[in-house]
Amino acid sequence: MAQVKPESKTFGGSGGMPLTQKRGSLFRDAFGRLIKNRAAVLGGSLIILIILMAVFAPLIAIKSYEVQVLVDQNVVPEWITKVFPTMKPYARISNDYPLGADYVGRDLFSRILYGARVSLAVAFIGPLISLIIGVIYGSISGYFGGRVDNIMMRIVDILYAFPSLLFIILMLAFFRSTITHIQPGTPAYALSKLDEAMGGLFFIFVGIGLTAWETMARLTRGQVLSIREKEFVEAAHTIGASNLRIMFRHILPNILGPLIVTETLAIPGYISTEAFLSFIGLGVNPPTPSWGAMISDGATAIRSYPNQTILPALALAITMFAFNFLGDGLRDALDPRLRGTQ
């Protein structure tokens, strides 16, 4: 990855080809390797499938995810009693619900479908936040070096020692209970309204963003430190390129590969963080369906109605599998030397 730039210059120059085309071919190569990897293709297709299901959830789900039909509490379709035979003696059968209904009579199938929206939102926004903060922080630290670097990295060290999940829990408890106490008209009020409109997702993003950037900052700094000594960066300095230009045009494109790979592999972590937060009741606001919240709701009745917990748990596991497969494949494709590590 590191030598991509100078090579593409010489080859591109002698072959008379535009530079951009040569750089594109690196990613094209990587894509070629990616689609030869069966697990990665499976993961990618699963993710596309899950995205489609989440997007078209209103068309697929027959029933509403929030309407409570109290007479249909805990009903199950017939096939569920075959999968979970312990339920046979007492289960109330109703084939209207493809996966059964929960403890207040909401359709499990549509709740799982809509729950995908929350997990996917976290899967895509989480990396975005951590990339933006981490890359900016890490590249400033690595690029300027010396004392700036020292101070900035010590700060990250201290934050690292703070158990991140505990920090997120504390921050979310803070946000969630502050919401009800702020006056209209302040910026904080606008944020709380935004959070309400997003069903509680906004503060989950903030919580994840507050801690996830640390790893990214360290990685970026390390990469920038090694790249900034290269000849092509020196050359850019000599012809008078500005710091910003060197950073964005010369250094960042060369370190993008490892950053993307690390972020993709971090996605399952974000998904499970959200599920965990919703599980302990600090995540999305009810009735927004989230797999974590569904697992927690069903967990109290797992002995009687296992379908209410195990089915959303399976949905969560499949999604995490898909992202792990894709992440592994991306890593092998973008940097074949790393195959099988990490």
Place this chain on the structure above:
Amino acid sequence: MGRFIVRRLLYMIVVILVVSFITFGLMHAIPGGPFSREKALPAETIRILNERYHLDELLWKQYVSYVYAVLIPHVTTTPPTTSLQDDFMVNAQIGSVWFRWMNFGPSFKSRSRTVNDIFRDNLPISAQLGTMALIIAIVIGLPLGILAALKQNTVWDYLGMGLAIFGVSVPVIVLGPIFVWVFGVALKWFPPVGWGAQPPYILGFLPSNIGWDFFKYAIMPSIALGLGSSAVIARLTRATLLQTVREDYIRTARAKGLPERAIIVRHALKNSMIPVVTILGPLFAALVTGTFVTELMFGIPGMGKYFVTSITNRDYPVIMGTILLYAVFLVVANLLVDITYAFLDPRIRYD
């Protein structure tokens, strides 16, 4: 080495202070206090309660006296009393002088208990769960990683790496309910919820009834919690071992006719353990926070419940106590990891 450890210990104190400061600030910034109820208490009652727990003092004074009570060792001639305000974790008598340390204060919610009581009753249980999970992670992960590397591209390799992907994709909140239903409810191999450890605890956390009574409760939650970490260890062990066996000194060892077993154990394994030891720090952190969910999932009476409810109850001393405790665990774990490096790799010098 000595200087390094001293420097790291000082650094540790700084980290703990920063963590306590941030937690203290955030905790008091959350609206509502420990005595806010749906139906408001009379102002006079709140005033008396605040006075009793020193919540009417200036915030910085409260912080300073908290740090004083917890971090600074107290040397007095008065013996310990039964007062809830006066419950220290360490009470050592040397002659007529008492050496007392770490008073985390009384819990606001459970009126008759102190934070130290909660630590004494519930922390050993979390520690048992965490230790079992760590043992399972190492016992499954290490051999699987070694096997996968030594028999690269065979069934063992695919099996190991399959499990590795499975482990990182299936968190406790997925594995938990599946285990509870399959092995607890349907097959009835293990009790689905509960914990069987009996006090008094040896060495502070080992149950006095190590046997089926204990393990029938402990096996499911420990595997559910430890499997993810075993996957991480297996992947890393395989990757580093694969790199190490291609090193020149391994070829030298083969050339001089050492038996394969000695090459792997004495040369390759020892040198591939360094990255694996590195990961133990973060892994420990994941296990510690993982115990919360596992405890909620399997109905285990550990620290998890207290941590989550203390925040919603604004039980300030419990919040501070649990967060500080976990922060200390994490920094100490990282320090131990760094010291282990030096033993595994003599090239690493810390001066």
